[in-house]
Amino acid sequence: xxxxxxxxxxxxxxxxxxxxxxxxxxxxxxxxxxxxxxxxxxxxxxxxxxxxxxxxxxxxxxxxxxxxxxxxxxxxxxxxxxxxxxxxxxxxxxxxxxxxxxxxxxxxxxxxxxxxxxxxxxxxxxxxxxxxxxxxxxxxxxxxxxxxxxxxxxxxxxxxxxxxxxxxxxxxxxxxxxxxxxxxxxxxxxxxxxxxxxxxxxxxxxxxxxxxxxxxxxxxxxxxxxxxxxxxxxxxxxxxxxxxxxxxxxxxxxxxxxxxxxxxxxxxxxxxxxxxxxxxxxxxxxxxxxxxxxxxxxxxxxxxxxxxxxxxxxxxxxxxxxxxxxxxxxxxxxxxxxxxxxxxxxxxxxxxxxxxxxxxxxxxxxx
Numbered sequence: 001x002x003x004x005x006x007x008x009x010x011x012x013x014x015x016x017x018x019x020x021x022x023x024x025x026x027x028x029x030x031x032x033x034x035x036x037x038x039x040x041x042x043x044x045x046x047x048x049x050x051x052x053x054x055x056x057x058x059x060x061x062x063x064x065x066x067x068x069x070x071x072x073x074x075x076x077x078x079x080x081x082x083x084x085x086x087x088x089x090x091x092x093x094x095x096x097x098x099x100x101x102x103x104x105x106x107x108x109x110x111x112x113x114x115x116x117x118x119x120x121x122x123x124x125x126x127x128x129x130x131x132x133x134x135x136x137x138x139x140x141x142x143x144x145x146x147x148x149x150x151x152x153x154x155x156x157x158x159x160x161x162x163x164x165x166x167x168x169x170x171x172x173x174x175x176x177x178x179x180x181x182x183x184x185x186x187x188x189x190x191x192x193x194x195x196x197x198x199x200x201x202x203x204x205x206x207x208x209x210x211x212x213x214x215x216x217x218x219x220x221x222x223x224x225x226x227x228x229x230x231x232x233x234x235x236x237x238x239x240x241x242x243x244x245x246x247x248x249x250x251x252x253x254x255x256x257x258x259x260x261x262x263x264x265x266x267x268x269x270x271x272x273x274x275x276x277x278x279x280x281x282x283x284x285x286x287x288x289x290x291x292x293x294x295x296x297x298x299x300x301x302x303x304x305x306x307x308x309x310x311x312x313x314x315x316x317x318x319x320x321x322x323x324x325x326x327x328x329x330x331x332x333x334x335x336x337x338x339x340x341x342x343x344x345x346x347x348x349x350x351x352x353x354x355x356x357x358x359x360x361x362x363x364x365x366x367x
Contacts, residue, residue, distance in 0.1 A: 011054070011055070015051040019047055019048075046067060047103070050065045051103070054110065055110070058110035058111040058115065059121060059124045062107045063124055066104065106152070108150075108152035109159075110156060111124070111153055112154060112155065112160065114156075252281065253280075254276055254302070254304055257284055257288070258284070261292070266288065266291070267298075268299075269299075271302070274305050276306075279341075280304050283354070286332050287300070291313035295314065295316040296317060297317025298314040298351065300312070301313075307360050308355070309355070309358070310353065312348060312354070313352050315350045329354075336358070340358070340359045343356050
C-alpha cells in the first residue's frame with residue numbers, strides 16, 4: 001500500500017505525538033538517563049514500527065503498541081512525574097498505560113474499517129486479553145479492552161458497512177441507468193428499424209407479385225427483410241420500461257407517417273378528427289408495422305381522434321403470414337397504461353384491429 005504525501009505527514013505526526021506520550025510516561029531522564037535512553041528509546045522505536053505497518057495491517061500495529069506498555073500492570077497504572085518536561089507541570093501526573101491509548105484506538109478503528117476478515121481482530125483481542133490477564137488486574141484489562149479496542153473496532157465495522165451500502169446503492173443506480181438506456185435503445189430499434197424493415201418487406205412483396213425477371217430477387221429480398229425483422233425481435237427481447245421518446249423523424253405526424261407507408265406500397269385510408277394525441281404516432285406506427293409484417297398487401301384503415309385511435313387491417317393478400325412476437329404491443333400497452341388509457345388488440349372478422357382509448361385532454365388518468 002503506497003502512502004500519499006498527506007498520509008505520510010499524518011503518520012509522522014501520529015508517531016511524534018505517541019513518542020512524546022511514551023517518553024513522558026517513561027523514566028526520568030534527569031535522574032536516570034541510561035534507563036530513559038534504553039527503555040524509552042526501545043518503546044519509541046516500537047511505536048515507529050507500529051505506525052509504519054499500521055495502514056496496510058492495522059492489527060499488527062495494535063499488537064506492537066500493546067507491547068510498548070510497561071511489563072508490569074502495577075507500573076502501567078502508576079502515575080508518572082513529568083516535571084522533567086516542564087517544571088510548571090508539578091501537579092500533573094500521567095498513566096503510562098494511557099500513552100499508547102490514542103494509537104490503539106486509531107488502529108483498532110482501522111482494523112474494523114479496512115479488514116474484510118474477522119479473524120485478525122479476534123486474534124489481536126485474544127492476545128491482548130491473555131497478556132493482560134497474565135499480569136493481573138483482569139477487571140481493568142477487560143474494561144480497557146472494551147474502551148480502547150472493541151468500541152473503536154465496532155465503529156470501524158459500522159463505517160465500513162455504511163460505505164459498502166452507499167457503494168452498492170451507487171452501483172445499483174448506475175445499473176438501473178444502464179438498463180433504462182438499453183431499454184430506450186431497444187424501443188428505438190423496434191419503433192424505427194422494425195417499422196422500416198416491415199415497409200421494405202411490403203415493397204418486396206409487391207414486386208414479387210409482378211411478372212418479370214426480378215420477381216425471384218424480390219422474393220429473396222422479402223424473405224431477407226422478414227428474417228432481419230425476426231433477428232431484430234430476438235435482439236430486442238421483451239421491452240419493459242419507458243422514459244424516453246421513440247426515435248422518429250423530427251416533426252413527423254400521423255399523416256406523414258401514413259404517406260411514407262403508402263409510398264412503400266401499402267393501401268391505407270386515414271380519418272382524422274380533432275387534435276392529434278401525443279401517442280397517436282406511436283400507436284399508428286405499431287399498427288402499420290404489424291399489418292405490413294403479418295398481413296402484407298391487406299387494406300388498412302386508420303382513424304385518429306383526440307381520445308380514440310384505431311388501426312384495422314384486412315386479411316393478407318398472400319398466404320405468407322409472419323409469426324407474431326407481440327413485443328411491440330407489450331411496450332405500447334405499457335405506454336398507453338402510463339398515459340391513463342387502455343389498449344385492445346385482436347382478430348376482427350378476417351382481419352385484425354388495434355384500439356387505443358385515451359383520456360380526454362385535461363382529464364386525470366385513472367389511479
